[in-house]
Amino acid sequence: MVSISKAKVSDAPGIRKLEQQIWREKETTGKYEDGYIIRFEYAFVAKEKNKIIGAILAMKTANDEVYVEDIIISPKWQHQGIGKRLYETLLAYCGNIPILALVDTKNEASIQLHKELGFRGTKKLKNPFGVVSATHFLMRREKK
Numbered sequence: 694m695v696s697i698s699k700a701k702v703s704d705a706p707g708i709r710k711l712e713q714q715i716w717r718e719k720e721t722t723g724k725y726e727d728g729y730i731i732r733f734e735y736a737f738v739a740k741e742k743n744k745i746i747g748a749i750l751a752m753k754t755a756n757d758e759v760y761v762e763d764i765i766i767s768p769k770w771q772h773q774g775i776g777k778r779l780y781e782t783l784l785a786y787c788g789n790i791p792i793l794a795l796v797d798t799k800n801e802a803s804i805q806l807h808k809e810l811g812f813r814g815t816k817k818l819k820n821p822f823g824v825v826s827a828t829h830f831l832m833r834r835e836k837k
């Protein structure tokens with residue numbers, strides 16, 4: 694059974710491991726970044742037999758919005774409703790506040806997921822992170 698819970702700082706290494714597995718980059722996040730994000734309060738994990746198989750990491754912006762920094766599901770667990778459950782948990786936790794996410798324009802699964810949750814693409818951004826060459830949609834879910 695997959696359970697969803699608020700991430701604890703002690704979950705940070707497990708989240709980082711999953712990020713490295715998904716994004717195939719050794720330095721996807723800095724050593725302390727996940728712990729740092731978790732302390733911002735908007736991070737949840739999906740666990741199966743105590744192993745982290747999914748995570749959503751978000752933070753509050755200076756404009757009273759929540760920015761979703763990453764959502765990742767272990768490949769073997771994808772397309773089984775876990776991403777949606779993680780997002781719904783975050784949305785319920787955030788309450789009545791706009792939510793932002795940057796989604797690669799080629800990432801059909803993620804674009805679909807965000808649309809299903811009420812996000813709309815607001816604009817296209819080229820290389821928003823300045824590291825790899827990619828175009829992202831800035832997607833936004835208005836207050837509900």
Ligand SMILES: CC(C)(COP(=O)(O)OP(=O)(O)OC[C@H]1O[C@@H](n2cnc3c(N)ncnc32)[C@H](O)[C@@H]1OP(=O)(O)O)[C@@H](O)C(=O)NCCC(=O)NCCS
Pocket residue numbers: 715763764765766767770771772773774775776777778795796797800801802803805806807809
């Ligand atoms: C994108 C991702 C987070 C979705 O999470 P998930 O648990 O696999 O998705 P869910 O099972 O909750 O699916 C919810 C909806 O997302 C969309 N979706 C999910 N996987 C999809 C796929 N492979 N193809 C097309 N749409 C897909 C569908 O609309 C789906 O609704 P449906 O089940 O009614 O068809 C997950 O696949 C993932 O971690 N991918 C790799 C990392 C990544 O791209 N993260 C997003 C960064 S912005």
